[in-house]
Amino acid sequence: MVDVTIENLTKEFGQLVAVDDFSLTIEDGEFITLVGPSGCGKTTTLRCVAGLESSTSGQIKFGDHDVTDYPVQQRGIALLFQDIALYPHMSVRENMAYPLKLEGASKEKRNDRVREAAEMLQITDQLDKYPNELSGGQQQRVALGRSIVRQPTMFLFDEPMSDLDAKLKHELRPLFAEVTEKVGCPTMYVTHDQEEAMTMSDRIAVMNDGELEQVGTPNEVYNEPETAFVGEFIGRPNMEFFDASVSRRNGSLDIDIGDATYEIGANQALDQYDGGNVRIGIRPQDITVVEDPDDGLTADHVFDETLGDQTHSQFETPLGRITVVTPPQFRGNESQYGLQLEPDYMKTFDPDSGLRVD
Numbered sequence: 001m002v003d004v005t006i007e008n009l010t011k012e013f014g015q016l017v018a019v020d021d022f023s024l025t026i027e028d029g030e031f032i033t034l035v036g037p038s039g040c041g042k043t044t045t046l047r048c049v050a051g052l053e054s055s056t057s058g059q060i061k062f063g064d065h066d067v068t069d070y071p072v073q074q075r076g077i078a079l080l081f082q083d084i085a086l087y088p089h090m091s092v093r094e095n096m097a098y099p100l101k102l103e104g105a106s107k108e109k110r111n112d113r114v115r116e117a118a119e120m121l122q123i124t125d126q127l128d129k130y131p132n133e134l135s136g137g138q139q140q141r142v143a144l145g146r147s148i149v150r151q152p153t154m155f156l157f158d159e160p161m162s163d164l165d166a167k168l169k170h171e172l173r174p175l176f177a178e179v180t181e182k183v184g185c186p187t188m189y190v191t192h193d194q195e196e197a198m199t200m201s202d203r204i205a206v207m208n209d210g211e212l213e214q215v216g217t218p219n220e221v222y223n224e225p226e227t228a229f230v231g232e233f234i235g236r237p238n239m240e241f242f243d244a245s246v247s248r249r250n251g252s253l254d255i256d257i258g259d260a261t262y263e264i265g266a267n268q269a270l271d272q273y274d275g276g277n278v279r280i281g282i283r284p285q286d287i288t289v290v291e292d293p294d295d296g297l298t299a300d301h302v303f304d305e306t307l308g309d310q311t312h313s314q315f316e317t318p319l320g321r322i323t324v325v326t327p328p329q330f331r332g333n334e335s336q337y338g339l340q341l342e343p344d345y346m347k348t349f350d351p352d353s354g355l356r357v358d
Contacts, residue, residue: 002063003027004154004186009058011044018044020210026186031177033189035197036207036233042190043158049188050156051075062153078147080160084139086131093127096145117145120179137168148183155180155187161196173199194234206230228354231281231347237312237323244280246273255280258319260297262343269358270348278357279349285325286345289313289337296340301332315339
């Protein structure tokens, strides 16, 4: 097994820069998810690593070997796409063994590898069935097994669960994470679903407009976003943002959001914004609803979305509509409340670049 290193990868389609100077190292056995909105370049990045697309510039290395110009069949990778494309005329056993058959492996070797993969995926009782006899989740397990039998150098998954319903996704997410950990090779997983990214990954690489915005553990990208984009994209409901001004009063920095003032104290990072503007981001979980509309930001309740263990409540305020995570029993009944923002959980961003300030 090896580390996979991507250095300064750029992919252009005519005048369109799909991937812009992308660099990332995936360690041996590590599960990294590329996440971002549609068109951000995550699938193009995966296809370059796979050898399905040639890069415009940059380098891709598997261990010490530069594979930038290798064709896909020489990279030793396992690919799994949204369309799992099982052969309908072949049994599960034959589908899983087919890549080994193409490589000229003996029948005994094929059977041993298929049996091992089937045990890992808990589908030994399905081996003699055909794809049309399987559920969507079982078909996905077969497709994953077909990748495992090759004992790949690297796993590459491009939104393999996007066609499945929420229940099946919930069942298969831990299976993907467990199986790839047992196999032990580096894994790159592409999805637009940030919930998949948060629950499955060792690290998450957040992409936007062809560029890498941030790489970190799920906790890091959620709790310490380096850009406003990451703060907004990662987490449901989205981080709330407010235009704010910075001023110095009695030697201490204050942040004004609407009519509310929050004392920051000494803060070297914010000194350059004294007398200027910033953007404040805060998670909806860190906003408190109080009965007194004069205590905090005045807010008119609009409606509640009840989710069992919590409620997502929406309010109209002088600063726009705001979503707050409230207790499961909360019902606003279109009354007026006050919203208190917790200063310790505020994140400050540059209003122009979107970069994290503090």
